Amino acid sequence: MSETIVAVDRALDVLLLLYNNGQEIGVSEIGRELGLHKSTVHRTLATLENKGFVHQNRENGKYWLGTKIYAMGLRVGEKLSLVDIIRPYAKELFDEFQEVVNVSILDKDSHDGYKTIIILKEVDTNKVLSVNPNIGSSSDAHASSVGKCLLAFSKDIDFNKISNNHLKKHTENTLSNKDELIKELKKVKEDGYAIDDEEQELGLYCIGAPILDKNGDAIAAISMSGPTARMKRQDINDKILKVVETAKEISLATRQLR
Template sequence: MTEKATGTESRREASRAEGGVQSIMRALTILDRLAECDDGLTLTELAKSVALPPSSAHRILTTLQRQRFVRFEPATMSWLVGVQAFVVGNAFVRSRDMVPLAVPHMRRLMTKTGETVNFFMLDGEEVMCMAQIQSQQMVRAISRPGGGVEMHRSAAGKAILAHMEEEDIVGIVERNGLPRYTEHTIVTTDALRLELANIRQRGFAVDNEEFSLGLRCIAAPIFDEAGTVHAAISLAGPASRITENRIDALGEMVALCGKIVTSEIGGRARR
């Protein structure tokens, strides 16, 4: 084989490899878009949202469908996330020992309080709901597992922020700001620092209608073996039931649940 032929073949190999990476990135982008839409997307909607020709999007979708990562709903002509995506995602949850260890204690907390209990984990500069035990009440608070929330306006986020290093807190605030969502949202650094100090003192955080009017949440940190906080247990319900008079009592129950889960995973609170 001549040197020229060898060079041509190498370029072809590189081109095929680049094309393969591009196809994988497109497939992952499509999965991300479908994960954001509970009701799915039509081919036209999906192709437009990922900036692909419908023919290219359809080719990727049919490949993903064969592997059960997506499914097609004929009644609505929509594409949705498939069961294999859940299987892969659930493997991540299983790899985090905290989630399965926390669930029985979350269930007991829900039974005692009658309110929805969530397990949140730090995800970049947001907190993400990883597991949920729903209240049996007709009116209840529901956070979709997998959804991210800004830290300054959630009880779970503030419970984690309270135990982060000062420079990390400053960095998060500088990059993301403190946008207002309700009249109760914390929007100044001074107010946030005071709030975090109060959280450290009493052992739990409160979202007092800061995320959404009519909703209150109470959260407690979960420490790992190094005394670092990456997760929190959160209790959520309507403000009409989680009244200000009940916050301290419920907060003690949530804090105790956080301590139990911390112990279960071999964690320890910083002194």
């Protein structure tokens, strides 16, 4: 067996251990369980973390599976109970307003700033937006309503990881200054929802709200988006209230998973 295959086998053993354990594990415990030296475990975890397959909790130093595992599962059609629970609520929101509905999670493992990953989508294929990403695709968290909700309501956000270099300016409306972003996130937490007013794409307006666990931490976020003129033309307050209401209903429904 070549050294390359041994290294891959070792990495897969680490992922399977994390999966089967069902909770965060420290380096020493991983080493004991797999009979590996700490230095070997460190190198393996560093490689996996660099690719987004594991995530380190900076508060306790322990590791858990990363959101790339989640995204890959979605790409190959794996059904997750979270998605199954959310789907009817997303469909109801779409049916009422006939605007694109997305549900996203936060990718904390990206080395290019925080990203969001779409896990569920409701869309009318006859209404095509110029930006209509597929399930499993990622985008900059700072430039979307779901991203701002996830940053505002998620625990373990390392603002030292966010620099102005990571805040890509997609349009003139994009928040590209760290201090301005932090100020916006405080407002999002106070309001309970976020707006993307042509920050990701000119002509696109989006309303997002967080899906929260019993501790008030975001496990996902839901959004409704469409052309700015149509979204703002009528019933904008009704749309905001409905997105927030839907997120709260989903939050209650998903707590059975926690």
